[in-house]
Amino acid sequence: MILIIIEGIGKKDTIKKYLGKGYEVMATGGHFRDLGERSLSVDIEDGYKPKYVISTKKKDLVKKLKEAAAKAEKVFIATDPDREGEAIGWHLAYILGIKPESNNRIEFNEITKTAVNKAIENPRSINIDLVNAQQARRILDRLVGYKISPVVSKKIKPKLSAGRVQSVTLKLVVLREREILNFKAEEYWDFAAILEKAKIKFSANLATGLDGKKIKLTSKAEADAVINGVKDAQYVVKEVRRSITKKHAPAPYMTSSMQQDALNKAGLSLKRCGMAAQELYQGVKMGEDGNVALVTYIRTDSVRVAPEAQYAAKDYIIAKFGKEFVPENFNFYKSKKSAQDAHEAIRPTNIEITPEVAKPYLNADQLKLYTLIYNRFMASQMSEATFNSVSVDINANGYGFRATGQTPIFAGWHAAYGKKGDGDEKEENKTLPEMNEADILNFIKLEYAQKFTKPPARYTEATLVKAMEDAGIGRPATYNPIIQNIAARFYTERDGKSIKPTELGFRVVDFLDKYFVDVMNVEFTANMEEKLDEIAYNGLDWVTVIDGMYKPLESYVTTATEAQDNSFKIETEVTDTPCSKCGLMMVVRTGRFGKFIACPGFPNCRNILPFDKPVGVCPKCGKDVYKRKSKKGRFFFGCSGYPDCDHASWDDPRGPQPAEGANTKPE
Numbered sequence: 001m002i003l004i005i006i007e008g009i010g011k012k013d014t015i016k017k018y019l020g021k022g023y024e025v026m027a028t029g030g031h032f033r034d035l036g037e038r039s040l041s042v043d044i045e046d047g048y049k050p051k052y053v054i055s056t057k058k059k060d061l062v063k064k065l066k067e068a069a070a071k072a073e074k075v076f077i078a079t080d081p082d083r084e085g086e087a088i089g090w091h092l093a094y095i096l097g098i099k100p101e102s103n104n105r106i107e108f109n110e111i112t113k114t115a116v117n118k119a120i121e122n123p124r125s126i127n128i129d130l131v132n133a134q135q136a137r138r139i140l141d142r143l144v145g146y147k148i149s150p151v152v153s154k155k156i157k158p159k160l161s162a163g164r165v166q167s168v169t170l171k172l173v174v175l176r177e178r179e180i181l182n183f184k185a186e187e188y189w190d191f192a193a194i195l196e197k198a199k200i201k202f203s204a205n206l207a208t209g210l211d212g213k214k215i216k217l218t219s220k221a222e223a224d225a226v227i228n229g230v231k232d233a234q235y236v237v238k239e240v241r242r243s244i245t246k247k248h249a250p251a252p253y254m255t256s257s258m259q260q261d262a263l264n265k266a267g268l269s270l271k272r273c274g275m276a277a278q279e280l281y282q283g284v285k286m287g288e289d290g291n292v293a294l295v296t297y298i299r300t301d302s303v304r305v306a307p308e309a310q311y312a313a314k315d316y317i318i319a320k321f322g323k324e325f326v327p328e329n330f331n332f333y334k335s336k337k338s339a340q341d342a343h344e345a346i347r348p349t350n351i352e353i354t355p356e357v358a359k360p361y362l363n364a365d366q367l368k369l370y371t372l373i374y375n376r377f378m379a380s381q382m383s384e385a386t387f388n389s390v391s392v393d394i395n396a397n398g399y400g401f402r403a404t405g406q407t408p409i410f411a412g413w414h415a416a417y418g419k420k421g422d423g424d425e426k427e428e429n430k431t432l433p434e435m436n437e438a439d440i441l442n443f444i445k446l447e448y449a450q451k452f453t454k455p456p457a458r459y460t461e462a463t464l465v466k467a468m469e470d471a472g473i474g475r476p477a478t479y480n481p482i483i484q485n486i487a488a489r490f491y492t493e494r495d496g497k498s499i500k501p502t503e504l505g506f507r508v509v510d511f512l513d514k515y516f517v518d519v520m521n522v523e524f525t526a527n528m529e530e531k532l533d534e535i536a537y538n539g540l541d542w543v544t545v546i547d548g549m550y551k552p553l554e555s556y557v558t559t560a561t562e563a564q565d566n567s568f569k570i571e572t573e574v575t576d577t578p579c580s581k582c583g584l585m586m587v588v589r590t591g592r593f594g595k596f597i598a599c600p601g602f603p604n605c606r607n608i609l610p611f612d613k614p615v616g617v618c619p620k621c622g623k624d625v626y627k628r629k630s631k632k633g634r635f636f637f638g639c640s641g642y643p644d645c646d647h648a649s650w651d652d653p654r655g656p657q658p659a660e661g662a663n664t665k666p667e
Contacts, residue, residue, distance in 0.1 A: 003072035004106075005065065005092055007079045011111060014283030014291035015078075018113040026068060028079070032058035033091040035138065040146050042139055048546045050139055052091070062095060069096045074104075076123060081107040081343055082299055083536060084477060087134035090126050100126035109306075110349045111283060111293035133536035136545055140164055140528070143550055148516060151560045156507050157570040161489060163482075165474050167512055168525045170486045172467050174501045174509040176459055183455035189217035190449050191226060193401050195235055195394070196442040200433040203447070204235075207393070208400030215399075223448055226399060230446070233397035237439040245389040245406065249413035251303040251333035252345035252380040253373055255476030256469045258298070261376075263462035263497075266368040270461045270480040276365040277346075280373075286361045293349055294358060295373055299477045300343045303333040305380070309347055313381040316351045321415055327383045347377040378416040385412035392435050405432035458498035472526030490590055504570065511568045515560035518552060572600070581607045609640060616653025621645040625653055 002023050006015065009027040016025045033052050035041035041051040054062055069075050077092050079085035085107075093100050105126050106119040141164050148162040191206040206226065209215035217223050253261070262273035277298040283291035310330045317326050333345075348370075355371040362370060386409040394401040408414075435441075459467065465479045474482055483499075486492050491505035501509070512520045519525075528549065534540040573588040579599040586609065589598045595611040614624035618639040625647070628638045639647040 001072050003068050003075045004078050005075065007085060007088060008278070008282055010279065010282035011293075014111050014293050015116060017290050018111075018116045024068060024072070026065060028065075028088060028092065029058070029061070031055070031088060032062060033095065035142055040142065042142055044143075044550070047543050048139055048143075048550070050135065054095070065092070066096060069098075076106045076120060077104050077126075078106050078108070078119070080299075081109055081297055082477065083130045083134040083137075086127055086130040087138075090128075090131040093126055100128060100131075109343045110296040111281065112349050129539050130536050132542040133532045136535055136542040137532055139546055140549060143546070143553065144519060147553060147557050148512070148519065151515075151557060152508060152511060155560065155563075155565070156511055156568050157504065160504075160508065162508065162512060162516075162519070163485070164519065164528075165478065165525060166482050166485050166489075167508070167520060168471075168473050168522055169464070169468060169482050170491050170501065170505055171509050171513070171520055171522070172464065172471070173459055173486070173492055173499055174506055176456060177501050177506075180455040180458065185452040185454070187218055188451055188453065189220075189223045190447075190451055191217055191223060192447050193230070193235065193394075193396065194444040194447060195403075196444055197433040197435060197439065200431075201444060202403055202405070202430065202432050204392070204394050204401035204403040206399065207402040210398045212400070220450065223450075227446065227448070230396045230399055233399075233443075235394050235396045235401070235441040235443055237392060237435050237437055237441065238395045238400070239393040240435055240437060241391045243389050244409070245387045246384045247387070247412075248384050249331060249379045249382055249417075250376065252305060252347050252377045254301050254303055254335075254345055255299055256301070256465050256479065258346055258369075258373065259465050259479065260462040261372055262369055263460060266372060268365055268368060270465070270483060272365050273369060274480050276363075276369040279366055280370055284358075284361055284366065286358070292353070294353060294370055296345075296347050296349060297343045298346055300346060301476050302335045302343060303345045304335060305333075305347060305377075306344055309344070309351075310381060312351045313378060317378065317382060317416075321382075324410070325382050325412065325415060327381075331381060333380070345377075345380075346373055348374050351378075375417050379413040382413035382416060383410070385414045386410045390432055390435075392432065394441065403432055405430045407431050458495065458500050460497045460499065464499060471522050472529055473522060475529070507568050507570060511560075515563065516553075516556045518549075519556070577609070579605060579607050581605055614640070618645060618647050620647045627652075 004015065004019065004023060004025045006012065006025060006027050007030060009029050012025050012027055016023070019025070033054050035050055036053045039051075041053075043049040043051065075096060075098060077089040077098070079089040079092070086105075089105055090100060092098070093104065098104050103123040103125055106123050108115040108119040144164040145161060149160065152160045152162050192203045193206075195202060195204055206215060206217070210229070215226075217226065251257075258277065259270055259273055262268040262276075263270070268276065277295070280295045281293060281298045283293040286292045314326050314330075355367065355374050358370055359367055387406045388409055389406045390404065392403045394403065457463070461483060464483060468474045468479055468482070486505070487494075487499075490502055491508060492499050493502050494500075509520070528545075531540065531545045535542050535545060575586050575588060575597055577586045577597065578584070579586050579601065582599060582601050582605045584599055584601050584605070586597045586607075587600050588611065589596055597609040597611055599605040599607040610626040610628065612627055615627055615637065616625040617623070618625050618641065621639065621641050621644075623639055623641040623645065625637050625639055628636055630636060637649050637652060639645040641647075
């Protein structure tokens with residue numbers, strides 16, 4: 001028996017189907033060996049040597065893995081094809097007694113029969129440089145978190161945390177909010193003439209003033225001056241410029257661009273997008289075919305495409321659209337300088353499985369995401385779209401107006417992706433009448449409106465991912481966890497789809513900016529990512545990298561700890577409610593589900609109350625009744641004496657209120 005050990009449990013059935021008899025597939029379910037949770041677990045004096053322990057929850061699994069490996073003729077480690085997967089593979093080799101330099105490591109970018117079998121035929125050794133890069137990241141994050149978090153907790157509020165990348169991400173959110181708070185709106189006026197020729201009406205925007213220079217109207221007086229200036233004017237065509245415009249197809253998805261489009265075009269949050277992407281990669285049940293993996297590896301920062309995928313796409317495009325929709329040479333896209341480029345772009349594993357073919361087997365989120373991935377990849381392999389573009393300058397008593405239009409000549413990649421599939425919302429597609437120099441146009445009316453500049457928009461999940469990517473902080477696998485983490489710490493909150501910092505978030509950023517300048521420096525954090533890349537791909541010594549950050553960090557911790565600075569402190573809010581169990585005045589705390597009132601005598605006294613005011617009296621025991629939320633998110637009214645008193649009802653003690661819950665008995 002040959003044993004294949006993978007990470008994700010969801011991939012087991014798909015891989016097993018391709019391998020058949022003689023193979024056993026087991027999964028680690030992610031990490032199983034990591035730095036200990038109850039201590040620093042890094043020996044700073046001994047070259048930052050990590051102290052790894054097996055997770056309590058995974059001890060039985062590790063035992064089963066060892067037993068299976070002992071019986072196997074051969075063991076292949078097939079953890080995910082990224083740094084984290086390489087590190088998990090290294091830990092596997094350690095606990096199973098496999099030498100890292102032996103050829104037991106296999107990897108595949110897509111879960112297809114061809115890819116899996118090819119990987120088995122070409123095993124390699126564990127890439128220790130990739131392992132060291134991941135190990136360095138983990139140790140750096142542990143050092144920063146364990147050294148700074150206690151200081152932040154002491155100087156601001158108990159039980160806070162700080163992180164190497166999460167704190168810089170929070171800073172981006174805070175800086176954007178301060179831009180919004182400090183923004184001063186400026187007045188401007190949209191100004192256009194509605195004109196006509198050959199019974200075709202069109203709009204021409206005010207472009208230049210009497211001096212021939214670009215004009216911007218910033219007051220009603222300026223707008224009135226133009227209105228008076230063009231009164232009774234003839235609108236005469238001054239110049240017509242015609243050209244052929246070509247628009248190249250967008251690159252196939254990498255993780256960040258997929259996440260952004262998933263939110264903007266399909267309404268999928270980072271969490272929903274991540275779940276759907278993982279399921280499409282691992283495989284979904286497709287009738288008699290069993291589990292079929294539909295897309296390639298979904299954590300990538302590369303836009304590279306395998307040649308075999310390009311040839312498959314070419315054949316399909318010719319068959320469906322025609323030869324003219326295939327470029328003379330394959331389209332190639334350049335990945336960003338910071339890209340690891342370890343894997344391909346995200347693409348369908350089988351071009352023949354169109355979204356229409358897959359639809360009966362996918363849930364709503366899977367279908368939305370697969371459609372985006374499929375169409376984006378197809379478009380990326382197609383010819384340019386071409387347009388007739390025209391720009392017309394028009395004179396009216398010395399004022400210049402300009403009309404632009406664009407009409408399609410050849411759809412190219414738009415045939416697969418739609419006219420605005422590239423997200424260019426400013427694209428002009430209006431049709432203009434045929435015009436020539438000296439033509440006199442019919443004047444219909446002027447259209448103008450006072451407007452004011454708007455502050456920059458708050459980040460959404462998608463735009464924050466884009467900002468992190470542009471700044472070079474984090475990596476494809478870390479964007480979502482980081483954004484979720486700062487929310488879970490109550491450093492940020494939601495305003496609809498927007499993310500805004502809380503008062504606590506402001507305090508944390510301001511404190512870290514003052515006392516931990518490097519940790520909060522975006523460029524410093526991005527540079528650290530580059531050094532991790534150098535460890536992974538150029539063999540840079542990981543201990544030297546960690547040492548270069550830790551030594552100044554020690555100095556910052558000492559300075560911040562000794563500083564007699566209470567300006568960042570958030571004082572505990574004391575209520576006027578005495579604890580019914582011990583008499584101490586209860587205080588306001590914040591937990592997973594928001595604010596609540598707790599006894600300050602914790603852990604000796606564990607009495608808690610809802611943050612909201614009571615809405616009535618319990619008919620069973622006479623204690624206060626509060627409005628609460630069940631595990632399923634439904635509102636009900638429960639006794640504060642729970643669990644001693646189990647009174648719960650959907651009926652509001654205050655009488656009829658707007659319905660917020662269901663009409664069944666509370667869970």
